[in-house]
Structure formats: structure tokens, C-alpha cells
Amino acid sequence: MLNNEKIVGFIGQKILRLISLLIVVCFVSFMLIQFSPIDPVRAYIGEMPVSEEHKAKLEEYWGVNTPPQEKFLNWAGDVLKGNFGTSLIYRMPVTDVIKERFAASLVLMAASWLFSGVLGFILGIVAGMKKGTWIDKAIKTYCYVLAATPTFWLALILLMVFSVYLGWFPIGLSVPIGVIAENVTFFDWLLRLILPALTLSLLGVAQIALFTREKLIEVLSSDYVLFAKARGEKGLDLVLRHGIRNVALPAITLQFLGFSELFGGTVLVEQVFSYPGIGQAAVAAGLRSDVPLLLGIVIVSACFVFLGNSIADIIYQFVDPRIKQQEASI
Amino acid sequence: MGKQAEIIAEEKNKTEALLKVEDISLYFIQYASGLRQTELKVISNLSIEAYRGEILAVVGSSGSGKSLLAHAILGILPSNAKLDGKMEYNGQKLTQEKKEEIRGKEIAIIPQTITYLDPLMRISNQVIGCVEEKNEGLMKKLQRDIFQRYDLKPDVEKMFPHELSGGMTRRVLVSTAVISSAKLIIADEPTPGLDEKTLNETLSYFKDMANKGCAVILITHDIEAALKISNKIAVFYAGTVLEVANVEDFKNDGENLRHPYTKALWNALPQNKFQIINGQQPMPDEVIDGCIFYERCSKKNDLCSKGIPQFKKVNGGVVRCNNVS
Amino acid sequence: MSTAVVTVNKGVFRGLNLRQKTFLIIGFTSLLLLTIVISSVFLGDESLQTNFGSKNLNPSPEHPFGTDWMGRDMFIRTLKGLGLSILIGAFASTISSILAIILGLLSSTGKMADSIISWLVDLFLSIPHLLLIIIISIGFGGGATGIIVGVALTHWTSLTRVVRAEIKQLKTQEYIHISINLGKSKLWIATKHILPHLIPQIFLGTILMFPHAILHEASATFLGFGLSPHEPAIGIILSESMKYLSAGYWWLAFFPGLSLLIVVLAFDMIGDNLGKIMDPRSAQE
Numbered sequence: 001m002l003n004n005e006k007i008v009g010f011i012g013q014k015i016l017r018l019i020s021l022l023i024v025v026c027f028v029s030f031m032l033i034q035f036s037p038i039d040p041v042r043a044y045i046g047e048m049p050v051s052e053e054h055k056a057k058l059e060e061y062w063g064v065n066t067p068p069q070e071k072f073l074n075w076a077g078d079v080l081k082g083n084f085g086t087s088l089i090y091r092m093p094v095t096d097v098i099k100e101r102f103a104a105s106l107v108l109m110a111a112s113w114l115f116s117g118v119l120g121f122i123l124g125i126v127a128g129m130k131k132g133t134w135i136d137k138a139i140k141t142y143c144y145v146l147a148a149t150p151t152f153w154l155a156l157i158l159l160m161v162f163s164v165y166l167g168w169f170p171i172g173l174s175v176p177i178g179v180i181a182e183n184v185t186f187f188d189w190l191l192r193l194i195l196p197a198l199t200l201s202l203l204g205v206a207q208i209a210l211f212t213r214e215k216l217i218e219v220l221s222s223d224y225v226l227f228a229k230a231r232g233e234k235g236l237d238l239v240l241r242h243g244i245r246n247v248a249l250p251a252i253t254l255q256f257l258g259f260s261e262l263f264g265g266t267v268l269v270e271q272v273f274s275y276p277g278i279g280q281a282a283v284a285a286g287l288r289s290d291v292p293l294l295l296g297i298v299i300v301s302a303c304f305v306f307l308g309n310s311i312a313d314i315i316y317q318f319v320d321p322r323i324k325q326q327e328a329s330i
Numbered sequence: 331m332g333k334q335a336e337i338i339a340e341e342k343n344k345t346e347a348l349l350k351v352e353d354i355s356l357y358f359i360q361y362a363s364g365l366r367q368t369e370l371k372v373i374s375n376l377s378i379e380a381y382r383g384e385i386l387a388v389v390g391s392s393g394s395g396k397s398l399l400a401h402a403i404l405g406i407l408p409s410n411a412k413l414d415g416k417m418e419y420n421g422q423k424l425t426q427e428k429k430e431e432i433r434g435k436e437i438a439i440i441p442q443t444i445t446y447l448d449p450l451m452r453i454s455n456q457v458i459g460c461v462e463e464k465n466e467g468l469m470k471k472l473q474r475d476i477f478q479r480y481d482l483k484p485d486v487e488k489m490f491p492h493e494l495s496g497g498m499t500r501r502v503l504v505s506t507a508v509i510s511s512a513k514l515i516i517a518d519e520p521t522p523g524l525d526e527k528t529l530n531e532t533l534s535y536f537k538d539m540a541n542k543g544c545a546v547i548l549i550t551h552d553i554e555a556a557l558k559i560s561n562k563i564a565v566f567y568a569g570t571v572l573e574v575a576n577v578e579d580f581k582n583d584g585e586n587l588r589h590p591y592t593k594a595l596w597n598a599l600p601q602n603k604f605q606i607i608n609g610q611q612p613m614p615d616e617v618i619d620g621c622i623f624y625e626r627c628s629k630k631n632d633l634c635s636k637g638i639p640q641f642k643k644v645n646g647g648v649v650r651c652n653n654v655s
Numbered sequence: 656m657s658t659a660v661v662t663v664n665k666g667v668f669r670g671l672n673l674r675q676k677t678f679l680i681i682g683f684t685s686l687l688l689l690t691i692v693i694s695s696v697f698l699g700d701e702s703l704q705t706n707f708g709s710k711n712l713n714p715s716p717e718h719p720f721g722t723d724w725m726g727r728d729m730f731i732r733t734l735k736g737l738g739l740s741i742l743i744g745a746f747a748s749t750i751s752s753i754l755a756i757i758l759g760l761l762s763s764t765g766k767m768a769d770s771i772i773s774w775l776v777d778l779f780l781s782i783p784h785l786l787l788i789i790i791i792s793i794g795f796g797g798g799a800t801g802i803i804v805g806v807a808l809t810h811w812t813s814l815t816r817v818v819r820a821e822i823k824q825l826k827t828q829e830y831i832h833i834s835i836n837l838g839k840s841k842l843w844i845a846t847k848h849i850l851p852h853l854i855p856q857i858f859l860g861t862i863l864m865f866p867h868a869i870l871h872e873a874s875a876t877f878l879g880f881g882l883s884p885h886e887p888a889i890g891i892i893l894s895e896s897m898k899y900l901s902a903g904y905w906w907l908a909f910f911p912g913l914s915l916l917i918v919v920l921a922f923d924m925i926g927d928n929l930g931k932i933m934d935p936r937s938a939q940e
Contacts, residue, residue, distance in 0.1 A: 021781050029782075032794030148919035150870055152877050153893060153912030160905050227446040230404045231510065232434025233460045241460060245450050264785035268874055272897070283878050286789050298790065301783050321490045322449060 010317065014310050021306065022299060026076065029298045033291055034068045075295070084299075085292030089284055094296040097281060102300060105270070105277030109262050111197040116204030117255045123205060124212020125247070129239055131217055139209060146206040151265050155199045155272035162195060169195055196269045203265060204258070211254050215247045253315050259308030263301055346421065347379035348545040349403070349437075349514055354415030356395075356402055356569075369412070372398055372614050373569045374622075375638060376415075377648075380514060380545040385536060386574075387548040387556035389595075390566030394611060396549045397442070399566075400516045403547075404439055405429030419514070434459070438512035442519045444499045447491040454487035457505045469509070476505045480535075497528045504535050515539055516547045521555050533559045553595060562647075565592045568611045568622050573649040588649035591623050621652070629653045677928045684921040688741060691918065695738020698731060714906050721906035724899065729892075733911045736889040737918055739882070743803060744869035750807035751868070752814060752861040756853070759818025760845060763826065772819070776812045784809060788871055792880045802881035806868050814860040821856055825849055855933050863926040866919040873915060889915050 078085060084094035127139040163169045169191055216239070219225060225242055233241065267279030274280065278297060285293040356373035372395040380386050390396050401407050403417065405426050417424035419432065429437075447456055457476075458469045477486065480501040486494070494502060500520065507515050517536060521529055537559045540546050550556050556563055557580055565573045573589040580587065584596040594607040609626040612618055620635035621627070627634065631652070639652045714721045720729035762772040779787065787809050792801035825831060825848070834844050875881040876890025884891055889911050896907035 021778065024778060025782060028778075029790050032790055036794050037796035038793060144923065145916070145920065148866060148870075148923055149916050150873055150877075150893075150912055150919075152874060153908065153915065156893065156897065156900070156908045156912065160900055160908065164900055164903060164905075223441070223443070223445040224448045226401075226406055227439070227441050228448070228460075229406050230401075230433055230439045230441075231459050231506070232430075234430065237460060242448050242451070245448065249450075260780065260783045263783035264874075267783075267785050268878070271878055282786060282789070286793055287879050294790070298782060298786060301786055302781050305781055305783060320450075322492055 007318075010314075014313075018303070018306055022302060025298060025302050026079070026295065027072065029295055030072050030075065031068065033289075033294065034071065038289065075292075079299075084296040087285070087293040088290045089288050089293070090281075090290075094292050097293060098278065098296050098300055101276065101278040101281045104275070105266055105279060108193060108196055108200070108270075108275065108277060109266055111193065112200035112204055112265075113255065113258075113262060115197070115201040117208055117252075119201065120205040120208030121212050121248075121251055124209040124251070125216055125239065125243065127209065127213040128216030128220065128243070129236075131213075131220075136213075139213070143206040143210045146203055147210075149203065151199065151203055151268040152272055154203060155196070155269050158195050158199055159272060192273070192275060196266075196273045196275050199269050199272075200262070200265050204262065207258065207261075208251060208255055212247055212251050215250055216243050219243050219246045249315060249320055253312045256308045256312040256315070260305045263304060347418075348382050348420055349378075349380040349424075349547075350416075350418040351376065351378045351399075351403070352416040352418070353377055354402065354413060354417065356398060356407070356414075357412040358408075359410045359412065370614050371569065373402070376570050377641065378547075378564050378571055378574065380547050381561075382513070382545050383540055383543050384561040385540045385546040385548055385559055386562045386564060387550060387560035388564045388566050388571070389550060389553050389556050391611065392551050394566055395569050395614075396551075396566055397518050400439055400518050400547070400549055403429075403516060404433050404437060406433075434510055434512075436512055437514045437516065438507035438510045440503050440507045440515065440517040440520055444491050444494065446503070447499075449491055451490070452487065453489050453491070453494070453502055456491075457502060457509055459506070459509070472509055473505070476508050480505060496523060497531075500524065500528065500532050501535075504532070508535075508539070512544070514545045514547070516549065518549045519551070520548070521550055521552050529555060530558075554599065565589065565595065567591055569614065570622060570650070572623065572651070573647065575647045579645075579647065586645065588644050588647060588654045589623075589651050590627050590629055590653075621650070674932065677931055681925050681928050684925050688918065688921055691734060692738045692741050695735045698735060714910070720910040721904070723895075723904075723907060729906060729910060732887055732892055733889070733914050735887040736892055736911060737914055739887060740869050740873055740889050740915065741865075741918065743799070743806070743872050743882075744865050747803050747806035747872070748810065748861050748864040748868045750803070751810040751864055752857055754807070755811040755814035755818055755860070756857060758811065758815045759822065759853075760849075762815070762819045763822040763845075763849075764841065769819075772815065776815060779809060779812050785871065785874060788875050789878070789880050792875060797880060798883055799881075799886070802872055802875055805875065805880075806872050809871070810864050810868055814857065814864065817856055817860055818853060821853055822849055825852055859926065859929055859933060862922065862929060865926070866922040869915070869919055869922070 075085065082095070084098075086092065087094050087097045090097050123139050123143075127136040130136045220239075220243065225238065228238055228242055263279070266277060267282055269275065270277045270279035271283055278300070281293065282297045282301075284290065285297065353375050354373060354377075355371060355375060357369040357371050360368055360370055376399065378386065378388065388396055388399065398407070398411075402411075402413055403424075407413065419428070419436070422428065447453075454470070454473060457473050458466070461469050473487075474484070477484070482498065482501055482505070486498060486502070491499070503520075507517075515536075520532055520536075524532060533555060536546050536548060540559075540561075548556060548560060553563070557577060560577050563575050563577060563580070564571045565575070573587070573592045575587055575592060578586075580596055584593045584602075587593045587596060594605070597603040597605045598607070607626055612622065612625070618624070620637060621630070621639050624630055624634050633652050639650045641648050641650050642654065644654055720733055722728055723732070758772050758775070762769045782790075788802075788805040791808050792805035795801040795804045831844060831848055834848060839847075872881060873888070873890040873893075876888050877894045878890075879894065881890055882888040884895075892911045893908055896904070896911075899907055
């Protein structure tokens with residue numbers, strides 16, 4: 001009974017938060033772009049030759065002469081109806097662009113999220129178990145260096161080594177939007193996924209590994225591990241029995257809290273590998289003032305980060321038995 | 331013939347100490363300032379013996395390094411600790427390897443607080459410990475029996491440590507030692523924070539264990555609790571044992587007690603004279619050449635400040651004091 | 656009972672204790688970073704003259720990082736780019752720290768202010784960092800201003816939390832209560848009692864912010880939202896290098912990026928080591 005009430009309360013609270021957050025995020029982003037000194041028409045046209053007539057049409061389309069608050073209300077009203085407008089650069093409804101692009105990015109992010117999580121956890125456990133040895137030092141150095149590595153540079157290096165030098169992967173991976181679904185085989189798609197996913201995974205390992213290491217060292221110096229030793233437990237068995245149990249939950253929570261960084265990394269990696277995902281779309285939309293698309297992406301990314309944080313909260317509040325107990329006793 | 335040999339062996343078992351700790355010293359290597367490393371001596375020249383069927387109480391004030399003695403016997407000291415001296419278990423030399431081999435099987439510790447239980451593991455699992463799969467059923471049954479004996483309800487099995495009450499925690503911790511069928515049981519401060527009833531109950535568990543033939547070492551700061559059940563009392567002071575007295579020696583004015591500190595301890599009890607002696611225990615980093623109790627002793631003489639007094643057997647007990655004969 | 660004093664020296668820095676070692680690392684890395692900044696400022700534009708006679712050269716003793724398609728020396732370009740990145744990072748971090756101090760102090764003035772600031776922190780953390788920088792940078796017209804504001808407005812959150820938590824903890828201290836009872840004003844308490852305790856924390860927080868700020872600036876610039884293509888920024892150099900990757904001019908990307916990595920690592924090291932000195936718990940190690 002109590003638990004059900006708590007879950008309903010939790011979900012209600014989360015939804016309220018999400019709604020209030022989205023309203024503010026929409027408003028602030030809209031106004032930021034609105035009041036930007038960058039002329040959206042010029043940014044869109046770029047170097048294309050355009051007739052005066054066409055330009056006037058574009059200005060009307062952008063509503064250069066409509067007051068901003070009216071524009072915001074129009075846009076917000078449409079968004080509430082589920083209409084995010086039409087992307088100018090892709091000439092498709094924003095929802096369609098986001099759906100397609102986000103799906104592609106999601107595969108990339110999920111792959112690297114899982115891989116970096118598992119690898120990072122294992123490395124952290126190994127380093128923590130062998131604290132002070134050369135293997136610990138090697139893992140730590142690897143993590144520190146990776147944490148300082150610019151994502152896009154690592155992407156460039158991998159591209160140079162594997163695509164240019166070794167020729168294992170194609171260099172220009174870009175595929176025009178709309179083609180992806182029909183003309184790309186599974187193998188092509190996989191080929192295009194590997195390098196970006198590898199880049200993100202390699203970088204994602206650092207944080208989780210260092211965290212796991214710290215946490216395991218803390219656990220291994222705890223009273224209960226000392227007691228377990230006193231009872232004859234030792235070595236790997238002891239780490240598996242007590243270490244993993246106590247480290248896994250915080251580590252998974254941390255991994256969910258990393259959605260924001262993951263998204264940022266995806267933007268950079270997609271740009272280097274021309275991976276047709278949402279990050280690349282965001283960059284294109286930003287550079288060419290595709291306001292409806294950019295705002296759509298902002299909303300989606302905010303939801304994505306919110307989801308990660310909420311899952312972390314759920315783990316913290318509902319899965320960890322200690323928290324469950326404390327709440328119940330209040 | 332065989333039977334007789336067995337009897338002799340058994341006789342010998344009773345008189346031979348199960349655990350002999352001879353003249354051990356324990357140091358910690360620490361950073362002082364900068365890169366200077368110092369050795370901090372927390373236990374010095376300590377000797378005790380534990381016999382089957384007996385309870386030996388190691389009594390001393392909090393923070394005097396008693397728990398470390400338990401950790402030293404089990405070989406679970408931190409890596410910057412250095413242990414000197416000799417230990418023997420059942421006639422065999424107790425090396426670190428031997429400790430690792432027999433801990434949990436022959437020697438069990440009953441820890442002090444709930445923090446010694448894994449916060450995320452269910453109680454039943456923790457009490458049973460790490461066992462081979464084929465023994466699991468057997469151990470489960472054993473655990474249920476023990477829980478029943480200690481009046482722990484079946485739903486405790488599925489609980490997590492934080493859900494236990496103080497008394498339950500104590501019984502669960504005791505169960506971990508009982509299930510191991512160890513011969514030597516070290517209880518580290520098992521009594522603080524317990525009400526009168528739970529205290530007596532807990533003490534009775536140890537008496538039970540001793541009656542079943544175990545050697546019990548009871549580490550405590552509570553001399554009254556120790557006197558209730560112990561056979562012998564080792565008085566722990568500033569990292570060493572000053573006297574090992576029989577429990578019968580603690581009576582009246584303490585005239586049968588050998589060491590001035592033991593007497594002072596006895597007289598400090600509320601039901602006795604309630605007298606408190608001046609001064610305080612020396613800190614581990616103080617350099618003392620003579621008797622460790624020198625500063626506070628009322629009977630000190632010149633000899634006491636030069637060299638540590640040797641252990642002497644007096645009246646069925648042992649004492650480290652120059653002024654006793 | 657006796658104490659023996661043993662002195663043990665191990666490792667590379669024989670004869671130095673850990674604290675001296677820490678100071679040495681801090682000094683050395685600071686010197687490296689300072690050299691980069693100063694030399695980048697004093698290197699005139701003439702050192703970057705185009706020389707089509709020596710374009711696209713491999714790294715050599717004369718041009719350790721090679722040359723680009725206009726014959727410019729990549730080492731000089733990298734140096735200037737790093738200097739610019741460090742300056743922008745430092746500038747943006749400083750603004751961020753000031754913001755963090757103000758918001759952190761404000762949050763301690765009342766329940767209302769506290770919840771508004773917590774909400775503000777949540778708001779800024781709700782959008783992926785890089786995307787937020789991009790939007791803010793667009794909002795402020797892009798270029799150097801856009802990127803500085805973008806980075807400055809997105810890095811204050813963690814330090815604000817630190818300041819807020821620290822104040823909360825300080826407020827429970829006895830001497831603060833006494834000051835309140837003595838009728839001292841809030842401002843007086845804040846400046847006399849709370850700020851002095853916060854300064855080391857803030858200093859460390861700012862240093863630890865540097866590497867993030869630098870990396871984010873480079874990332875946004877790389878994507879085309881930061882400094883204009885005429886500036887000698889690392890992000891620009893790397894984004895230009897992408898055009899020449901298939902031609903095999905690996906050095907255009909490799910060395911500038913590696914240098915950026917080293918700079919970021921140097922800042923991380925300074926931050927970590929300063930933290931070690933200031934944290935009383937690890938000071939004993």
C-alpha cells in the first residue's frame with residue numbers, strides 16, 4: 001500500500017517537474033535564439049545566390065517582422081498540438097527529422113553506453129582490487145589521460161588510423177537524410193556505427209572506472225570486508241561477494257547520470273564521422289539557423305537527460321534496500 | 331590402549347592452552363611530518379593464554395588497542411602494521427598463512443558493531459557465509475536451528491542489517507561464530523549499549539560456548555560484565571597485559587590482586603570504593619623505558635623506571651610488577 | 656613503549672617528500688602553461704606568414720609539427736591556439752567562479768533564494784552541456800563573445816553546489832551562532848567569517864573548472880559555433896584539418912590535438928595536486 005502511494009507520488013512529482021522544466025527550457029532557448037544578433041535569413045542563405053523576392057519570402061517565413069512574444073506563443077501553441085514546425089534545411093516536419101535522427105543516435109549512444117559501462121566497471125574493479133600495483137597505475141593513467149582527451153580529436157585519430165591508413169572503414173560516411181531507411185544495408189550501417197561507438201566508449205570508460213575503483217577501495221577497507229576476511233573469505237570470491245554487491249548500484253546510478261555528457265560526446269563524434277544522427281542535425285540546425293529543428297532537438301535532449309536522471313533517482317529510492325527502509329520508517 | 335591414549339590426549343588438551351600468545355608487539359608505520367615515517371607501538375610485549383572450556387576476559391579502557399589484539403590473532407591487520415612475537419594455536423605455530431587457513435574455521439570473531447555486516451546482503455546469507463554449494467542445504471538447516479535457539483524469528487533471515495534491532499544484531503553476530511563451529515571464539519566488545527536483560531543474555535551465550543568446550547576470549551572495557559562469566563581476567567593497559575588474575579581474586583578490598591593498577595581498577599568500581607586514580611594512560615607515541623604504569627603507580631621505586639618488569643607467577647596468576655612476591 | 660623514527664625514501668624523487676613532490680609538479684606544470692601563454696602572446700603574426708614554397712610538409716626538425724596547406728608552421732599555430740584557448744578558458748572560468756560565488760552566497764540568505772538557486776542549477780543541468788553552450792553562443796551572436804559567455808554561463812553549477820554546501824556546513828559552527836547572537840549583520844558575517852573559509856575552495860574549484868572550459872571551448876569552436884575561422888584557435892585548426900585527412904596529412908590534426916590534451920592534463924594535475932595539499936585527510940599520505 002505504502003509503496004504504491006509512494007510510486008504514484010514519485011511519478012506525479014517527476015511529471016510536474018518535467019513539464020515546468022520544459023516550459024522554461026523552451027522559453028529561454030526560444031528567446032536566446034530570437035534575440036541573437038545573427039541574422040537567421042543570412043545564416044540560412046549562406047553562400048547561395050538568392051533573389052530579392054525569395055529573400056523577402058524567407059523573411060516572412062521567419063517572421064522577421066512579427067513581435068517575438070507573438071512568435072513564441074504561436075510556436076508554443078503548435079508544439080502543444082504536437083506540431084514542431086518544418087525543418088528548413090531538411091524540408092521535412094521536425095518530428096520526422098528527429099525521429100529518424102534520434103533513432104540513429106540512440107543506437108550509437110546505447111552501444112557505447114553499455115560498452116563503456118561494462119568495460120569501465122571491470123577496469124575499476126580490477127584497479128581497486130590491485131590497488132597500488134602497476135596494473136592499477138596503468139588503468140588510472142589511462143583514465144586520467146582519457147578524461148583530458150578532446151572527444152573530436154580522438155575521433156579524428158581513429159578516423160585517420162582505421163579509415164585513411166588501414167582503410168577498414170569508409171571515410172565519407174554521410175548519407176543524405178531520407179535514404180537511410182531504404183538503401184542502406186545492415187552491414188553498411190554497422191560499419192558506420194563501429195568507429196563512432198568505439199570513440200564514445202573509449203572516452204566513457206574513464207569516469208566510471210575511476211568511480212568504481214574509488215568505491216571498491218572504500219568497500220574493501222570497510223568493517224564488513226574485514227569481518228568477511230576474518231571468516232575465511234578471500235581473493236576474488238570476497239570481491240565478488242561483497243565488492244560487486246556494494247559497488248554496482250552506485251556505479252549504475254552514475255552511468256545513468258551521464259546521459260548529458262553522452263549526448264554532448266555524440267554531437268562531436270557524429271560531426272567527425274558524418275554519422276547521420278541527432279547531433280549532426282543539431283549542429284547543422286544551429287549553424288544555419290533552422291530554429292524549429294534546433295528547438296525540437298533541445299526539447300528532446302532535455303527529455304533524454306531527464307530520463308537518465310529519473311532512472312538514477314528510481315534506483316536510488318526504490319532499489320537500494322537501505323533507502324527503502326529509511327523512507328518507510330519516516 | 332587406544333582409548334587410554336585418547337584419554338591422555340584429552341587430558342593434555344585440557345591443560346594445554348589452545349592459544350598461546352607470547353610476547354607480541356604491534357607497530358604501525360605512519361607518516362609523521364613530511365616523509366619521515368615513524369613506528370607507532372600500539373601493543374608491546376603482550377602475553378596471554380586461552381584454554382578450552384574457559385573464558386578469558388581481556389579488560390581495559392576503550393581505545394587502548396584491545397581490538398587490535400583480536401585482529402592480530404586473526405591476521406587481519408592493516409598493511410602498515412608490523413607484528414613481532416610468537417603465537418601458537420593448538421601446539422602449532424600460528425603464522426600468517428596458518429591464520430588465513432584456519433580463520434573462520436577454527437577461530438571465529440564476534441565483531442563489535444553492525445558495520446561488520448554487509449549492508450546489502452540478507453542476514454541468512456551472511457550468517458551462513460561463503461560455503462560450497464553442496465553444503466548449502468545443511469548450513470541453511472544449521473542456521474535455522476541456531477536462529478531458533480537464539481529466538482530469532484524466521485523473517486529475520488530475509489532482513490538486511492539496518493532492519494535489525496540492537497539485541498537482534500548482537501544475536502546475529504553471535505550466530506556467525508556459532509555456525510562456524512570454531513574452537514576459539516574472540517568476542518570484541520560485545521556488551522556496550524545493551525540493556526541489563528540483553529546483556530545477561532549475551533553473556534550467557536558465551537558461557538554456553540565455553541561449556542561446550544570452546545575457548546572464549548572476551549574483549550571488553552566492562553569489568554563487571556567480565557567478572558560475571560569469566561574464569562580469568564587479563565588486565566590490559568596501554569598496549570600490554572599487566573596481570574592475569576583468576577576471577578576469585580576480585581573480592582573484598584582486592585587484597586588478592588597483584589598489580590597496583592588492577593587494584594585501582596577494582597577500587598574504582600561504584601560498588602567498591604569508587605576511587606579514581608590520578609593521571610592517564612600514556613599515549614602510544616610516548617617513549618617509556620621502565621614499567622608502563624610507572625607514572626601513576628603509588629608503590630614505584632627506582633627499579634621500576636629501568637626496564638620492563640618481568641612476568642612473575644604469583645598465587646595462580648601472572649603479573650608484571652617488581653613489587654609483588 | 657618506544658617510538659622509532661624511520662625515514663624511508665623511495666621512488667623517482669629520491670630525497671623529496673610527498674608534499675615537496677606535489678609542489679614540484681604544480682610548479683612545473685604551471686611554468687609550462689605560463690610559457691605557452693606568454694610565447695603565444697608575444698609571437699607576432701609575421702611568424703605565421705603563408706609560404707607556398709613549403710606547404711604540407713611532414714614534421715621535421717625545422718617544422719616539428721609540420722606545415723599546413725598555406726605553408727604556415729603548425730607548431731606556431733598550435734602554440735598560438737593553445738594560448739588563446741587557455742586565455743579564453745581562464746576568462747570564462749573566472750566569470751563562472753564569480754557567478755558561483757554570488758549564487759552560492761545568495762542561496763544562503765534564505766529558503767526562498769536557496770530553492771530558486773537549486774532550481775536554476777537543475778535547469779542548467781537539464782540540457783546537455785555542449786548543446787547549451789551552442790544555444791547560448793548563438794544567442795550572444797557567436798564569435799569570441801558568444802563562446803566566452805556560453806562557457807562562462809554553463810560551468811558555474813558544480814562550484815555553486817560546493818559553495819552552498821560549504822556555507823551550510825559553516826553555518827552550523829559555534830562561532831557563527833555567537834556572531835549572530837552578538838547582533839552582527841548578515842553581510843558582516845558573510846565577509847568576515849564565511850568568505851575566508853570559502854576562498855581556498857573557490858580557488859581550487861576555479862582551477863578544476865579550467866580543463867572543462869578549455870575542452871568545451873575547443874569543442875564548440877570545432878563545431879563552428881565559437882571563434883571565427885580567422886582566429887588561430889585549436890578548434891579551428893582541427894576542424895580545418897578534417898579537409899586534409901584523406902590526403903594523409905595526419906600531422907595537421909595529431910599534434911595540435913595532442914598539445915591540447917597535454918594542456919588539459921596539466922590543468923587537471925595542478926588541480927588534483929592543489930586539492931591534495933589543501934585536503935587535510937590526504938595531506939598525510
